[in-house]
Amino acid sequence: MLSIRTSIPLALLLLxxxxxxxxxKAPEIQLxxxxxxxxxxxxxxVSTVAWWNAFNDSRLNGYVTTGLAQNLSVLQALERINQAEASVVVAGAGALPSLTTQGQHTTSGRKGSLPTADSNVTNxxxxSLNISWLLDLFGQYRRAKESANANLDAAYASADVAKLSLLSSLVSAYIDARYYQERLAIARQNLSSRRETLDLTKLQLEAGAASRLDVVQSEGLVNSTLAEIPGLETNFRRAAHRVATLLGMPASSLVVxxxxxxxQPVARSIPKTGIPADLIRNRPDVRAAERSLAAAVAQIGVAExxxxxxxxxxxxxxxxxxxxxxxxxGSSNSWSxxxxxxxxxxxxxxxxxxxxxxxxxxxxxxLVWKQTVLTAVEEVENALAAINRDQRTASALRATVNSYNEALSLSTASYRDGASSLLDVLDAQRSVSSAQASLAQAVQQTAQDYVALSVAIGGGYAIGATPAKPAM
Structure with a gap:
């Protein structure tokens, strides 16, 4: 038979x-x-795949490297990792012995006019030395530390989410900047062409081969092109400002x-999408949601x-x-x-x-985890469907631009010879301008959908970095 003195410590050890x-347990979903x-x-x-290299743009590559190093949202996410690491220490501290000490010194005495008022000075x-230890008999602090470790994993994943978001926003803003530059180039080219037409019309008016109406119509087309340029310049600057802000720089730093x-950026290839199950591993937002679920499950043990x-x-x-x-x-010592x-x-x-x-x-x-997975699948499906069709749109628009350019050349030559009216030239110019703008927008959209697909499959956020080890 075990004595009481032996059985009590043994029982505590078992508890x-x-x-x-x-x-x-890792959650499951049917995909x-x-x-x-x-x-x-x-x-x-795919976390280390530098998908933006497909644009073959060295300036963009430099911006991505800079952004990953100094974007403020990414740096904030990294600070949250530090906070989560400290929270792990706090969570585990409750299960460890606590030792505190304190000391004090007093000097006292008494003096007065009465004979009995004086007393000697006493120092x-x-x-005191205090120790306490709360026995974690039912795993409250072990579950709390388990939850804190899961939250630390989620913080690492959230930092990856911030990097992925940066890649999406930065490359998209750069694509927009180049798109508006292309639109400006098209507008200036059209302006030059329409001014030439206006000059030709004025000459023909002097020669009696054109009317004042023809001149006014040509002037109207020139002025409408001039009115289009300031808005495009504004949108270019907004995109340039966005790029600079994402790099942690003042807005106007990169305009010049x-x-x-x-x-315009054009991707040389389409990223491999893999299969839906890959998203559970590659998407950092899915991993963050799973780790938040693990933290919540551990909190059940804390409450129980x-x-x-x-x-x-x-x-x-x-x-x-x-x-x-x-x-x-003299001295006195007490203990308890x-x-x-x-x-x-x-x-x-x-x-x-x-x-x-x-x-x-x-x-x-x-439910949050499940929704995150399904949203990830939807994003890949949408981007994949769009990018496959955008290329066909851009190809058709290139052919359209070539056709309208030829029509403009023919109508201009015919107008010079007096065989056609100015209206034919102006219509041809409008058609070319519209087709060129549509083509530039299609190239922009194709590039944006390439970005959306690359981000949707969870690519590129760990480029140039050693993946952080999650807490155990």
Whole structure:
């Protein structure tokens, strides 16, 4: 038979290995084997794929490198990792012994006019050493630390989300800047062509081969082109300002640099989409949602542990020393040690309600995770459908521009020879201008959909960086 002195520590040891609450299991969801317009082959880890290199634009590549290093949203997300790491320490500290010490010194005496008013000066010094240890019998602090570790994982994933968002916003803003530059080039080219037509019409008016109406119509087309240019310049500057802000720079820092111009970005390839199941691994927002779910599940154990008794071991050692001026001196030491038991009996249902709240929160986080996965699948499907069709649109518009350019050449030559009216030339110019603008917009949209698809599959956020190890 075990004695009481032996059985009590043994029972405490056994209870210390008890952890209440459910263990987290990776959530599951039914997904299709492939995307509607994708293949059936997994694309593995795409987090280190620099998909923007497909645009073959060295300036854009430099902006991406700078943005990943100094974008303010990314830096804020990295600071939240530091906060989560400190929270892990805080969560685990409750299960460890606590030791505090304090000391004090007082000097006292008394003087007065009465014979009995005077007393000797007394110097007293005292200190105390306090130790306490709350035994984690039902895993409250172990579950709390488990939750904090899961939140730390979520913080790492959220930092990756911030990087992915930066890539999307930065490359998209750069594409917009180049689009408006292309539109400006088209407008200026059209302005030059329409001024030539106006000059020709004035000459023909002097020769009696044209009317004042022809001149006014030509002037109207020139002025409408002039009116279009300021709005395009404004939109270019807005895009340039956006690029600079994303790089953590004042808005106007890159306007002059971007005004040097470059062609519209055109991707040389279409990224491999992989299969829907890849998104659970590659999308950082999906991983963040799963880790938030794990943290919520651990909080159920924290709430359940509070339903059970808690035992705290505590002790105090208090030494003191006193010295009376001109008199005696001496010391005194006291100590105490013993356990304290807290047993919840009546709390108005508060502790049980906390368990219900924790369970509901975990169910909510599962629904958040599921919604995040389905939204990711939708984003890939949308981008894939768009990019496959955008290329056909751009190809048709290129042919349209060529046809209208030829029609403009023919109508202009015919007008010079007097075989056709000015209206034919003006209509041809309008058709060319409209087709060129549509083509520039189609090239822009194709590039934007390439960005959307690359971001939707979770690509590029870990480029040039060693992936951070999640907390265990």
């Amino acid at each position: 210390s290995g008890c952890v209440v609450g459910p263990d987290h 299709p084997a492939k995307f509607a317009e994708g293949g059936k082959t997994s694309n593995g880890d 007293s010094s005292a200190g 640099e971007l005004q040097r111009g470059a062609r 542990a509070q339903l059970y008794p808690s035992i705290e071991l505590g002790g105090t050692i208090t030494p003191s020393y006193s010295r009376i001026s001109g008199g005696s001196r 040690f013993g356990p304290s038991l807290v047993l919840p009996i009546l709390d108005g249902g508060r502790l049980r309600a906390n368990v219900d709240i924790a369970n509901s929160s975990a169910r909510e986080q599962y």
